Amino acid sequence: MATLDTSVLNSINQTTTTSGVTDSTQSVSSTEELNDQFMTLLVAQMQNQDPMDPVSNSDLTAQLAQISTVSGIEELNTTLEGITAQISSSEALQAASLLDQGVLVGGNAVLVGNATSTPFGLELADDVDNATVEVLGADGSVVKTFELGALEAGIHGFVWDGLLDDGTEAADGSYQLAVTAERAGESYDDLQTLSYGVVSGVNQTDSGAQLDLGPVLGVVSLDAVRQVL
Missing domain, CATH: 1.10.287 (Helix Hairpins)
Structure with missing residues (x-):
């Protein structure tokens, strides 16, 4: 054939x-x-x-x-x-559309200045039975503790009033966040802390849109934004 x-x-x-x-x-x-x-x-x-x-x-x-x-x-x-x-x-x-908007992105910094502080957040992949956030000073010591109790999976936003555990005002500067959580009686670490920044600039690159969040958080991609405040 x-x-x-x-x-x-x-x-x-x-x-x-x-x-x-x-x-x-x-x-x-x-x-x-x-x-x-x-x-x-x-x-x-x-x-x-x-x-x-x-x-x-x-x-x-x-x-x-x-x-x-x-x-x-x-x-x-x-x-x-x-x-x-x-x-x-x-x-x-x-x-x-995010220019001059406040956003939460992955990070562990919280800033204090003029008796106010920036918001912060916590993202959980699952429900937890208990969560605790500690604010650490420049020397690594705990200056403020937040007992958050049980939290559902998702993104949670918080505001620190700038007061230390002893009732005094925190000095201006950058502080770090540390989180511990428990689920079903065991330590849980499928989480991330979120830092606040204001979008001061937008750049379009070959890899997509990049957001400028200032000197502390730097430049992040659009998909790094976890919540718009």
Whole structure:
């Protein structure tokens, strides 16, 4: 039984493998030209095939299915490029809307100044039976303790009034947070402390939107934001 010459089809498949999937700039016209070449070859072979040994319907159908798959991949790539562009545009707009907004991101710093302190947060992957947050001074000593009790999974925000455990006001500066938690009678550590920062700038980079939170927290990605306050 005769078979189709797959040289053009192989050329199409090779082009798709080396540039159609990895090179987002391949033009639609290039794909159309390859399709035309394939169909021209197919018609020529059908016209010149041995009538005593014709190409089978199944073989013909298989070849046509492959060229359709190649075209489908090109259309899919074009669609994905459009979706990616829309996501990038949406991310940029979302980041821009956060300018001058307060946010919570992963971190363990809390700042005190002018008798006020920045908010802080705690993110838990599961419910816990008890949680305790300690505020540490520059020398590592505990200056304030928060007994939070049982907490549900999720993000919890807190505000420190700036008073130490002895009732005096904390000196201006940066303090660190330390958390301990228990679940079902055992120590639990699937958690993270959250620090507060104000978005002072937004930069769009190849890796996505970057938010400038100032000298203490620095620059973070948009997906690092756990809560907007």
